[in-house]
Amino acid sequence: MDDWQKLYKSAKKVQNYRILSPFIEVGGVAAAVLTQNGNIYTGICIDTASSLGMCAERNAIANMLTNGESEIRKVLAITSDGKASSPCGACREFMMQLSPNGGDIEILIDYESRKTVLLKDLTPDWWGADRYKQL
Numbered sequence: 001m002d003d004w005q006k007l008y009k010s011a012k013k014v015q016n017y018r019i020l021s022p023f024i025e026v027g028g029v030a031a032a033v034l035t036q037n038g039n040i041y042t043g044i045c046i047d048t049a050s051s052l053g054m055c056a057e058r059n060a061i062a063n064m065l066t067n068g069e070s071e072i073r074k075v076l077a078i079t080s081d082g083k084a085s086s087p088c089g090a091c092r093e094f095m096m097q098l099s100p101n102g103g104d105i106e107i108l109i110d111y112e113s114r115k116t117v118l119l120k121d122l123t124p125d126w127w128g129a130d131r132y133k134q135l
């Protein structure tokens with residue numbers, strides 16, 4: 001089983017769309033991150049009124065941070081139809097700010113063909129790059 005299959009299975013396990021209230025629905029999108037230490041953390045999207053929610057990717061990353069890790073190697077998010085999905089702008093930005101190595105995070109774009117893209121290719125001319133050079 002390759003890394004993407006492990007991540008896919010992990011995300012699929014927590015993906016469970018449900019409506020919690022007239023304001024909140026969760027679990028339509030699920031994500032899994034693979035860390036530098038080889039651990040997998042998962043998260044689901046939380047959609048709310050008044051923009052209080054969180055994407056599945058950032059939820060998975062919050063889970064990773066809660067468990068004491070911060071270096072991501074690979075990210076996968078799957079939508080309700082089971083297809084891999086590219087992260088939104090907020091998630092791209094969040095991952096870039098997490099670590100100087102953020103640009104090298106590998107993101108799955110298509111599960112069947114295992115097509116991937118690097119985060120740095122999704123964030124050209126990223127505004128924060130100079131700050132990392134000062135470290």
Ligand SMILES: [Zn+2]
Nearest residue numbers: 055087088091
């Ligand atoms: Zn997002």
